[in-house]
Amino acid sequence: MPDRSVCESVVRQLWPYLDGKVDEAERERIVAHLVNCERCASHMDFARAFIEAVGQFGPRATVSDALRNRVITALAREGFNYAG
């Protein structure tokens, strides 16, 4: 049974670990713990799936036709010739 205080210290680094923002020694400590702690590993998997879902389904940046036309009109006053 993993030490609960170790579990907590690992979970406290959940986001930095998943974002690659922990140093090498800390990363190794976390990886070693996750191999032996199914509960912490499942927390990591859950958070990783969340980040992947946000990346996949989060709204892409878009430009309205009105804004695009407005920018091109302003550029045309500067001499820009838009053929597209």
Add this chain to the structure above:
Amino acid sequence: MTTAQTTTADAGDFATIALPLMPSVVRVAQALTGDESDADDLVQETFLRAYRHWQTFQRGSDCRSWLSTICRNAFYENRRRERRSTPMDDHELDSLASARSHNTARAGGVDDLFTRIDLGPAIADAIARLEPHYRYAVLLIDVDGRTYEEVADLLDVPIGTVRSRLYRGRRQLQESLISFAIDAGFGGADANSPTQRPSSNA
């Protein structure tokens, strides 16, 4: 130091290199202003400045980064810099909150929530409801793939502030999506439902 050969762009390249990057500039402008109509003004200003200085853009260099810098500079030049205080949350508490959210999801029978392909609209809705500081941290980093450092530079805030906003945004987003899934009865779904995405965590 790059060894790639760079040449100055000519005016004809503006339509093919710069204009297609307008969505990225919109995102940066919205993140800076926190307001869509102000963002539109900033996007226009950015492209006007970019066009006037297009001869300084080096072909082969990163045009998205070049435009982002122009957008950022335009924002700070046009507006007195306001150093808004953002509540600084302990990132460890936000990490712990993810584990608590997982426990809540498990208890609600929705711990496979984030592998479902039908979650897309709920994710978009939940992101839209986040407070702007948190929303744009999530959008710029988790959706657009920018780095902490890049966002800190764009928004002129310390990296620690970017991290706090991102983690708080993720925390609120997770809690919101888990509540939505439980309320929507996702927990009763067949585990072999065709709505399951294949897991990338082999």
